[in-house]
Amino acid sequence: LHDAEPHLAAGLAGGVLYPQDAQVQPALAAAHLLRASGARLHLGAEVTAVLRGPGGAVRGVRTPRGDLLAPAVVNATGTWAGELAALAGVTVPVLPRRGFVLVTEPLPRVVRRKVYAADYVADVASDSAALQTSAVVEGTPAGPVLIGASRERVGFDRTLSVEVIRRLAARAAALFPVLAGVRVMRAYQGFRPYLPDHLPAIGPDPRAPGLLHACGHEGAGIGLAPATGQLIAAALTATPAPLDAAPFRPDRFVERSPA
Structure with a gap:
């Protein structure tokens, strides 16, 4: 331990060194990802409603600057994801x-x-x-x-x-x-x-067709963002996902009535 970190306290029992551990500066990483995506940004535009079609499918969001129509809405609002989910009439207990x-x-x-x-x-x-x-x-x-x-x-x-x-x-x-x-x-x-089970909510919400969630990562969001993006992209394009997304179902917290 002294060789790895000379200023550590004496008498520690031991430790584990992760030589391949890596870090990223979150703000810079987000800026580069946004730039690479080509996405159009609407900064400071609060979502006040999730728009639903006649059959209940999500068709966009409402903001004070006007409606933004889209065939899918991804709820990636971090700690406020529960509030956005509620606007769509569903519960995600973030x-x-x-x-x-x-x-x-x-x-x-x-x-x-x-x-x-x-x-x-x-x-x-x-x-x-x-x-x-x-x-x-x-x-x-x-x-x-x-x-x-x-x-x-x-x-x-x-x-x-x-x-x-x-x-x-x-x-x-x-x-x-x-x-x-x-x-x-x-x-x-x-x-x-x-989220109560310490797993994120990732993927389509069957309670609101057209709504997808990418939230609830707790402190690991910046590290899990690329894999989350792959799962969301696979769901949007109906292509095979890189891993089984079943543990991350957004509706897994719905209380079920006893049989």
């Missing part, structure tokens, strides 16, 4: 799961890669709505160290939580004692789109 990140002052290369404690895996898989924190510490080429990770279901509350910041800082310093005297320059939060 909930926001808030998380904070701390950003330190620029430092020499004290953290070489992304390092997380094993309890992070358990937190990701947890169904608890209560606050959970685990150490995720990541060095950056520019110098600041990024510190996470927290999870809690508090709706869309953007209030800065001193308790969360305190816990994240303490856990990071326990993993990397060198960070104990480092200044945190800022903190920010976001909302992960959470």
Whole structure:
């Protein structure tokens, strides 16, 4: 461990190194994908209704700037996917799961890669709505160290939580004692789109023909986006999918009456 990360705390039992692990800058990746797609953007145009035809099929969306007609609508609205689904008269129980990140002052290369404690895996898989924190510490080429990770279901509350910041800082310093005297320059939060079974909703919604969902990836959306896109493209073009999409059926949360 000392050879891989010289500033890790002493006495740790061991670790796992993923030499082929890769990362991507989400904003840049999204910009490149949009540019490559050739899509026409309507920025800042809120969807206020999902338009339905006489037979109930989805035929577009309504915005304050006018209707956008299309033979299919893809619900890829992240944490707000449940709200858009409701406009189409269906339920996809996406909930926001808030998380904070701390950003330190620029430092020499004290953290070489992304390092997380094993309890992070358990937190990701947890169904608890209560606050959970685990150490995720990541060095950056520019110098600041990024510190996470927290999870809690508090709706869309953007209030800065001193308790969360305190816990994240303490856990990071326990993993990397060198960070104990480092200044945190800022903190920010976001909302992960959470589904109860921790699997995304991907594919056509049989309750609303013409509506497809691509949402509920929680914290893994940027990594799973290309595969999600392939599944959506296969559904739209009626071609074979690269994998079985049955576990991601958007209507799997519908309560069934007992036989």
